[in-house]
Amino acid sequence: MSTHTEAPPLSARAVWITLVVVVLADAMDLMDATIANVAAPSIVRELGVNENVIPWLGASYALALGSLLVLGGRIGDRFGQRHTFLVGMIGFIIASALAGFAPSAGVLIAARVVQGAFGALLIPQGMAIMAATFPKPMLQKAFAVFAPMLGVFAVAGPVLGGIIIDADLFGLGWRPIFLLNIVLGGVALVLALRYLPTVPAHRSTRIDLLGSVLLALALFGLMFGLVTGSSDGWNGLTIGSAVVGVALLALFGWRQARADEPLLPRSLLVNRGFTSGLVVGLCVFASFSGLMYVISLFFQLGLGYTPTEASLNLIPLTIGIMIGSGIANALILTLGRRLVLIGMLTTILGTGALLLVVLGSGVQVPWWQNLIATSIIGIAAGISFNSVFNTALGNLKPEEAGSASGSLSAIQQVANGIGSALVTTIFIGTLAGGAVTAMTTTLVVILAVAVLCLLAVPLLPRRAVAMEG
Incomplete structure (x- = not known):
């Protein structure tokens, strides 16, 4: 009772x-x-x-x-x-x-x-x-x-x-x-x-405790294999760990298809617009979390900044995120998935600008060039963060919104972990060739991921839901 x-x-x-x-x-x-x-x-x-x-x-x-x-x-x-x-x-x-x-x-x-x-x-x-x-x-x-x-x-x-x-x-x-x-x-x-x-x-x-355990073990196995393999070399342990991670991820999907109350509602997983939003969101948050991490590393390991100097030079990026969020708030209902496209194109612009700055100035980057490039990246992040998921929710039923929002928040955190690990591994793995080589290699990889993300944007719902809370 x-x-x-x-x-x-x-x-x-x-x-x-x-x-x-x-x-x-x-x-x-x-x-x-x-x-x-x-x-x-x-x-x-x-x-x-x-x-x-x-x-x-x-x-x-x-x-x-x-x-x-x-x-x-x-x-x-x-x-x-x-x-x-x-x-x-x-x-x-x-x-x-x-x-x-x-x-x-x-x-x-x-x-x-x-x-x-x-x-x-x-x-x-x-x-x-x-x-x-x-x-x-x-x-x-x-x-x-x-x-x-x-x-x-x-x-x-x-x-x-x-x-x-x-x-x-x-x-x-x-x-x-x-x-x-x-x-x-x-x-x-x-x-x-x-x-x-x-x-x-x-x-x-x-x-669904079993589903939760399978997901956690799958992510750990996959990430351990990818990160350790990229940094220490591929061997039986790293390859085996990645393979086990993929197998457990497949087992998690099998479990979600059969559980009475799955962690991810089945109606969401068969919704093309929502699953496309998950994919785009995974790429967006992974790219930005990794990018923000390596910018801080480049400031300290490449430009010789103290932690305080590095953190102060990250302020334009964070202010840019707040500005981009305001832009997205004002335009999301009008532009829908077109705003996601704008965010991704701005991401490419900002990352490309930072790449040109590093290629042109090396470890002698003037502060104002950093400010311009990181501000553009921040605005792109703000637009993308606040448009991808609201667009992914665009064609869901009202009763699905709560579960979908929780799933998207979880995907965001997982993407942050994946991005910070993999992108940072690329940076650290190429650091032996110098900070400039490490930074340019990382930025090229992020640019490639951003371009690939563009391919999934047309699969998103045309309209977005209003932003609340």
Whole structure:
């Protein structure tokens, strides 16, 4: 028998404190997803490890988060979003402490995986709690604050990371970038325990645990094979790992076709527009996450910037993303999939401009040339990020939108992991020939991926859904 009751109405004070808690949780996720971009050279230098470790610093977090994100949402539905949020927050704080005090690269990467896993429990619950408990007028006001705040944290992550590393707080070097989560998470946890509302659990929700395990193992096997093979050479282990990953991915697809409540609804997988959006989104987010990572590496390993200088030179890129998002918001309903095409063409323009700058100036790139090229790349990213998925949702039924959005968010995180790992591996693998060779090779590969993405754009729905929240 169902025991569901309506969640009691919240006071205005409780609404805003809940919003603060959710924003802090998402801020930790955003900063931890990007902060390794700036910190990677310092981490490698201090731990005395090979640069081949760099691709895993970001990929370990993103892949764990992406592969478990949909599962995290289901767990929240079944066991209660408040309890799941609190477990996710406590686990994230503990994993951040482990990362901050990690004695070796192996422990650090393991801690990043645990961070991602608990992040998958944490992140889906906040928006679900807000949607279920906030009065509609307050929900609209909350969303109006939520999006700009996340934009601020997206900018602040790399900048704050660079400043903290160069400040060498208490002689800890890069470690405070992870230990900061103990403070932010601690504040959020105290507020959540007192103010976070309870949403009735849906005990009838089914969880496809086997499908989740298959997906996680498939992604790990595939990525381990591709990244390790590209950096250390192809042998029985790397080839076997990639083959096993592909086989497990096929087994995951077989499972989704037969499970009573699959992680990915079958109606979505047979929708050509939606699946095309998944493919384009995978290419877009993988390319941009990798590109942003190697730009930071090039700034430090090629141009000799300090972490602070590198992070400050990434600000035009992040501001460009915010500008591109505004453009996409204004034009998405009018242009539909044509806006995706514009975003991809702008990506090619910005990446091509950066390639010409590197070819022309080598490691003596003037700051203003960096600013122009990275600003164009940022605008392209903003347009693409905010148009691909809204276009992919263009011809779905309203009742499919929730599952589709969750699936797209998971794909985004997986793509971030794949892109940061593979693109960074290309950069590190060619670094022996010099930073200029490594950067130009990487940019050529990204240009080729962007051109290939154009082939899938005509398969997207013509119209897009409105952007909300």
